[in-house]
Amino acid sequence: MPSSRIKSVEELRHYLYLAMQLEHATIPPYLLALYSIRPGTNSDAAHVLRVVVVEEMLHLTLSANILNAVGGKPDLTTPGFVPLYPAALPDGETDFKVDLQPFSKDALETFLHIERPGKAPDEAHRLISRKRESGAMLGVCPGETDLHFYSIGEFYEEIERGLKHLHEKEGAKLFSGAIERQVTPEFYYSGGGELLAVTDIKSALAAAHLIIGQGEGLGGEIYNKEHELAHFYRFEQLKLGKYYQAGDKPGAPTGPPVSVDWDAAYPIKTNARLEDYPSGSELHAAAVAFNQSYADFLAMLTAAYNGKPSLLLEAVPQMFRLRNSINQLIHNPIPGKSGVNAAPTFEFDGVVAKPSFAEEAIA
Amino acid sequence: MIFPSGSTSNTAAQAAAGEIYDAVIVGSGISGAIIANELSRQGKRVLILEAGPGGDRTLSGYEDYLYRFYAAASKDNQAPYPPNANAPMPRSSDAHKITPGQPDSSAYLVQNGPFATDTTYTRVLGGTTMHWEAKVLRMLPEDFEMRTRYGQAENWPVNYRDLDPYYRMAEREIGVSADIDEQKYLGMTYPEGYVFPMRKMPLSYLDRQVDKGIRGTKVELDGTSYELKVRSFPQGRNGIPNPDYDGGNGFVPVGAVSTNQVEEGGRCQGNNNCVPICPVQAKYNAVKTLAKALQTGRVDLLPQSVASKIHIDSASGRVTHIEFKTYRDPKSPDFTTGVARGKIFVLSANAIENPRLMLASELPNTSGLIGRNLMDHAYLLSWALMPQVCGTMRGTNCTGGIVELRGGSFRSKQAAFSVDIHNDGWGWAVGSPYSDLISLVDAQNKFGKSLRRDLVDRITRQLQFAFMVEVLPSQSNRVTVDPSYRDQLGNMRPVISYTIPEYTMRGVAYARQFAQLMFQRLGAADYTAYDPSDYGYVTYEGQGYAIRGGNHLAGTHRMGTAKSNSVVNSELRSWDHENLYLAGGGSMPSIGTSNVTHTIAALCFRSAKSMVAQLS
Numbered sequence: 001m002p003s004s005r006i007k008s009v010e011e012l013r014h015y016l017y018l019a020m021q022l023e024h025a026t027i028p029p030y031l032l033a034l035y036s037i038r039p040g041t042n043s044d045a046a047h048v049l050r051v052v053v054v055e056e057m058l059h060l061t062l063s064a065n066i067l068n069a070v071g072g073k074p075d076l077t078t079p080g081f082v083p084l085y086p087a088a089l090p091d092g093e094t095d096f097k098v099d100l101q102p103f104s105k106d107a108l109e110t111f112l113h114i115e116r117p118g119k120a121p122d123e124a125h126r127l128i129s130r131k132r133e134s135g136a137m138l139g140v141c142p143g144e145t146d147l148h149f150y151s152i153g154e155f156y157e158e159i160e161r162g163l164k165h166l167h168e169k170e171g172a173k174l175f176s177g178a179i180e181r182q183v184t185p186e187f188y189y190s191g192g193g194e195l196l197a198v199t200d201i202k203s204a205l206a207a208a209h210l211i212i213g214q215g216e217g218l219g220g221e222i223y224n225k226e227h228e229l230a231h232f233y234r235f236e237q238l239k240l241g242k243y244y245q246a247g248d249k250p251g252a253p254t255g256p257p258v259s260v261d262w263d264a265a266y267p268i269k270t271n272a273r274l275e276d277y278p279s280g281s282e283l284h285a286a287a288v289a290f291n292q293s294y295a296d297f298l299a300m301l302t303a304a305y306n307g308k309p310s311l312l313l314e315a316v317p318q319m320f321r322l323r324n325s326i327n328q329l330i331h332n333p334i335p336g337k338s339g340v341n342a343a344p345t346f347e348f349d350g351v352v353a354k355p356s357f358a359e360e361a362i363a
Numbered sequence: 364m365i366f367p368s369g370s371t372s373n374t375a376a377q378a379a380a381g382e383i384y385d386a387v388i389v390g391s392g393i394s395g396a397i398i399a400n401e402l403s404r405q406g407k408r409v410l411i412l413e414a415g416p417g418g419d420r421t422l423s424g425y426e427d428y429l430y431r432f433y434a435a436a437s438k439d440n441q442a443p444y445p446p447n448a449n450a451p452m453p454r455s456s457d458a459h460k461i462t463p464g465q466p467d468s469s470a471y472l473v474q475n476g477p478f479a480t481d482t483t484y485t486r487v488l489g490g491t492t493m494h495w496e497a498k499v500l501r502m503l504p505e506d507f508e509m510r511t512r513y514g515q516a517e518n519w520p521v522n523y524r525d526l527d528p529y530y531r532m533a534e535r536e537i538g539v540s541a542d543i544d545e546q547k548y549l550g551m552t553y554p555e556g557y558v559f560p561m562r563k564m565p566l567s568y569l570d571r572q573v574d575k576g577i578r579g580t581k582v583e584l585d586g587t588s589y590e591l592k593v594r595s596f597p598q599g600r601n602g603i604p605n606p607d608y609d610g611g612n613g614f615v616p617v618g619a620v621s622t623n624q625v626e627e628g629g630r631c632q633g634n635n636n637c638v639p640i641c642p643v644q645a646k647y648n649a650v651k652t653l654a655k656a657l658q659t660g661r662v663d664l665l666p667q668s669v670a671s672k673i674h675i676d677s678a679s680g681r682v683t684h685i686e687f688k689t690y691r692d693p694k695s696p697d698f699t700t701g702v703a704r705g706k707i708f709v710l711s712a713n714a715i716e717n718p719r720l721m722l723a724s725e726l727p728n729t730s731g732l733i734g735r736n737l738m739d740h741a742y743l744l745s746w747a748l749m750p751q752v753c754g755t756m757r758g759t760n761c762t763g764g765i766v767e768l769r770g771g772s773f774r775s776k777q778a779a780f781s782v783d784i785h786n787d788g789w790g791w792a793v794g795s796p797y798s799d800l801i802s803l804v805d806a807q808n809k810f811g812k813s814l815r816r817d818l819v820d821r822i823t824r825q826l827q828f829a830f831m832v833e834v835l836p837s838q839s840n841r842v843t844v845d846p847s848y849r850d851q852l853g854n855m856r857p858v859i860s861y862t863i864p865e866y867t868m869r870g871v872a873y874a875r876q877f878a879q880l881m882f883q884r885l886g887a888a889d890y891t892a893y894d895p896s897d898y899g900y901v902t903y904e905g906q907g908y909a910i911r912g913g914n915h916l917a918g919t920h921r922m923g924t925a926k927s928n929s930v931v932n933s934e935l936r937s938w939d940h941e942n943l944y945l946a947g948g949g950s951m952p953s954i955g956t957s958n959v960t961h962t963i964a965a966l967c968f969r970s971a972k973s974m975v976a977q978l979s
Contacts, residue, residue: 040430043423051626186603189630229624243623245368256368256421256622316632 005127005141006162009070009174014142015159016067020074022138022152023060023211025083026114027053028346029100029107032268035326036102036343041264045103045238052111052231055214058190061183062198062207064305066163068181069198070174074305076298077353082346083138085271089114090139090148090155093128100272100343103265108238115232117216118151126154153216160208167201175200180307187309194226222250268330268343276342278335283342290325290344291351297322299353366420366654368622371488374410374663376689376701384410384663385978387685387705389670389720391415392490393960394711394946394967396649397536400656401971407978409662410703411653412687414450414712415487417666420650422621428493432640438790438797440483440494440639440914447486447693448851450669455481455912458898466858472715473848475860479898482739482912484713488666489650491713491914492960494639496760497599497646499539499961500781501530503770504550506955509835513775515866516835516953520924520933523551526965531557533964537647538616540564540602540631545594549770560614561602563595564631567786568754570595570763573826576885577765582877585773593763593784599647599960600631600759617651619644635758635787665689668701671854673708673724675940680727682708682943688852696851707942707974711967714738714916714949715842719857721920722844727939732930734843736836736921738954740913741778741863743871744792745878746827747887755788755825756796762786768877769956778833778870781956782877788825789890791911796822826887830874833956834867836918863910868903875908915959917948934973935966942977944970 006012030053037046064074075081088095096113120126129147139155141147149155166174175198182197198204210224217223217230222244224230229244236251237243243255269276274291277284297318304311329342385407388395399409418424428443435442441454451471461467461476474480484491504523509516531554540561543553566574574593581588601616608614618628628644637646644651656662665687672686685708688698710717718734726733765782773779789795799821803809809817840862844855863871875891882889893900893909901910923929926938935950937943946967948959 043426047422047625047627054626189603228626237623245623256419258623 004161004165005158006165009166009170011142012070012159012162012166013067013072015155015162016063016070016072017074018138018140018142019063019156019159020060020067020076021081021083022155023056023063024076024081025087025098025138026056027060028082028085028344029098030056030111031326032100032330032343033103033107033111035323036265036268036330038264038266042103042261044258045260048234048238049103052115052234054190055231058188058195059211059214061188061195061305062211065182065196065198066159066204066207068177068305069204071176074302076302076305077295079348081298082348085346088137090128090137090151091116092118092150093130095137099270100346101270102268103262105262108235111235112232112239114152115216115230115235116151117220117232118153120150120154126150126157153212156208156212160205163201163204163208172200175204178307181305183305183309183312187304187312220250222248266330266341267339268341269334269337272343272345274345274347276334276337281335283329283332283334286325286328287342287345290322290329291347293322293325294344294346295348295351295353364617364620364651364654365624365658366620366622366650367657368419370657370664371417371419371666374665376665376668376699379410379663379665380702380704382408382410382704384408384703384705386410386707386709386974387412387703388709388711389685390490390711390713390716390947391488391649391653391664392711392713392947393492393649393652393964395490395709396652396656397964397967398709398711398946398971398974399662400652400659401968402974402978403656403659403661405975407661407975409656410705411662411664412668412670412685412703413488413664413666414669415666416445416447416693419622420488420620420654421623422619422625422627425619425621425644429640429642432636438636438639441485443640444485444487444493445693449667449690449693449696449698450486451850451856452486453483455483457481460896460898460900468848471850471856473845473856473858475858478861478863478901478910480739480859480861480912481899482916483914484715484916489648489653492647492649495914495960496638496958497537498761498958499534499537499541499597499599500957501546501551502526502955502957502962505770505774506953506957509774509953513772515774517921517923517928519952520922526962526969527553529965529968530961532968533961534597535560535614536652536968537599537961537964538601538614539597539599541597542595546597548594548766556610558605558607559597560608561604561616564598564600564602564759564762566593566595566763567757567784569757569786569826570784572749572751572753573784573881573885574763577881580880580884582768582880584768584771584873585776587771587773589767589771591765591767594766595763596761596783598759598762600637600641601629601645602631617647620650620654631759633758635756635760637758637760665701667691667693669852669854670710670712670720671700671723671852673720673726673943675726680940682940688854690852698852706978707944709944709946709974711946713947714919715857715859717945717947717949718842718919719844719855722842723855729926729939730928730930732838732921734919735838735841736918736952737840737842737859737861737916738834738836738918738951740915740954740956740958741832741834741867741871742911742913743830743832743874743908744827744911745830745875745882745889745891746789746792746825747882747885747889747891748821749824749826750886752820752823753826755786755823758786760785760787766956774833776866776869777873778835778867779956780830780832780870780874782874783829783831785827785829788822789827791829792827792891795825826885828878828881830871830878831913831956831958832867832870832874834954835864836921836953837862837864840864842919863901865903868901868908871901871908871910872903872906875906913958915948915954917951917954917959920945920949921952922950923952935970936973944974946970
């Protein structure tokens, strides 16, 4: 087995924290694209987006389970956990930008980029050394700011190597986390793919495989072992205008037609900021309120991932409320900016979660 | 669940005519779907004739139904489904008061009265499960022995113990969420270690508030004291799978159906428009079973094909073929006539359409019972405002109720009932929340904040009890046909004659007293009022009540022990025609206090076994 860069449990925990950050970072752009679709239109696209975003939430939770299993403490309230968009993701030798933008061909290209299977050409190219551009960067090598992984796949590959390496070194001791901190299926429902508790090397690797398999697929297969279509291919259906079905080869779906109406989306401002909304306006207040609710929500998730998994059941109505708040913003034009609608900004500088949630998070 | 692409267009009527199928099934509702699936899994070739509109089931097609419902002003059971003159459906809004001697023929069901029923069924792919509530109650052991125990109705030729294994098969197929310990009452038993496929749906906050107020209250009936509490209902909607199900193998919920892979509907989200249509297909509908059957590749489906005549060989009584009319366009009366041939034939339309087709085909009727003994639960609504906010309108439609009076010795004199607590408030009774909005805006000139506040105050305290009252078979309650009443394709329409039996009215009168007692215990303000001009208004012992239909149609080709007392045997096979099976509620000799679908499904599993045996 090629050698692992991850040499200590602390490093592994750091990687897993970054994995959670990475999984979460896909959620705002996917959600905005989904909610920007005008109601009653684009059923095919809306369902593809919904499935993917729901599974990203599963990946976030699986990462938290692995982190908990190795004695870590997931914290989604750390400043910077949510990147300021546009965020940068590694794509081989270069980065690509992930914007918060409406459903569009551009957005789809970005999503395909996010989920694209990316294997480094050789061991030497797994890590790319390059001066950082500005903007939040995901998939970096912890502790070394100018070093990033060739792809997200390689980043997870490193986690897998680290898990195996440390398990060889430390044995079952590696999985020192309390079982009560694991989120199990009774508290969580994702759609495709089942949440699993991580208690040993086998379940840890299975969780990592589920994340990769649902995202970009494993070994060039379009379906994972649960017979679920990987995210990349789900998105590709929108581009190619056809659904995949069992037996299809990558790039050549043969199922029923997919129809996409690229224009049936609200024209929301790309990477909107609070300063885009007139101060004192209702939009401004709604955008500020959304950021507060989202911060509260992340605190609630943090509490759930720290020994109170039943909070996830309460998180469901909370998510319906978040959806309603997002819809409020994106259904309204920005005053003075003809033909441009508002959007949530996901800015959290100086936003403090409500004490009730924050206390739960710390407790 | 993948609906095989092209299933509704692959089969041409001419091609079907050239084949002798193992089984020809009329109707793609839960009965037809279960039987088609069971037979095709045993290698049998099956043809399904569906009267409703064609087209493969896709998620976006399902959403067309959903958006049609959202946009409809009337949110009745048929709101999602476009009217179709070639396969018309009764609508609850069709019912009018009937003038004695003057049949009401203004809508699809011709009603002789005297009682005007607002009962409905849905003629689309998946049948009436496309609007059902998905309450999945078993019948009680005593329901099968009404004659022996209470001197009422007739005993069934099968009992609870006989049906138990088939109830379990139906619970798997439908995907039932319930708590086993809570469902052990009034003699219902289960094999050691049995659990339902999924854990129960949690009781709503409203249920819990009602439970707090009434728990421990005792009522006395026929010398027996009944202690009351709120219990959750078994539901045909996806909940949290029970890992102990199937000896520890667990259960995988079946989600939405489409021609492509979708991940939706694996869990109920608590939306509150289960009736008529679940937004995510967490509620079971028969297309889930139909899709499985189609996946075998041995099931052909002809949509927009209305069975119009059953032909028999007069010497042997065997059915030779079924004639059907295929229409291209629901708006046009044009059709072509086709013929379906098979070794066996299954009518699985419903308890009105099955006898309608048999009577229109002038089939022999040895017992004289085809179309007779029509039953449907009589619903009595009672509504009140709770003193405290109860979160009414948080779904699903109905999670809990009071079931203690489903059985007992009082049934020798009066009807039993089951009580639903409606999470959708006064929706059924007066049209809430829309009616609340209209009255606050139009009559009280409310707007803005005060409108919002008053709406919340009014709606979140609404409590509605729906009493599902037993109706016994009565030969004069019946379906007939009359050549002077026909639909657009020329098929004879059903003619209904119906009276609410006195036995039921005694139960109704007691239900009203019972509601008043409960409201008293809860400190709730009773707003119930029955309007004498209501089409369902019935007086009994000087009091008037508005009765609603339950869409739980049954009885019209009842099963029994002999050719003389019934239309089918306990395996649903016609006494008069050895290769004809009559599936659905029509075969039930009585309905007790369970929504009929669960028992219909169980009987179909049992009958499918006999069909396989007959075919081999």
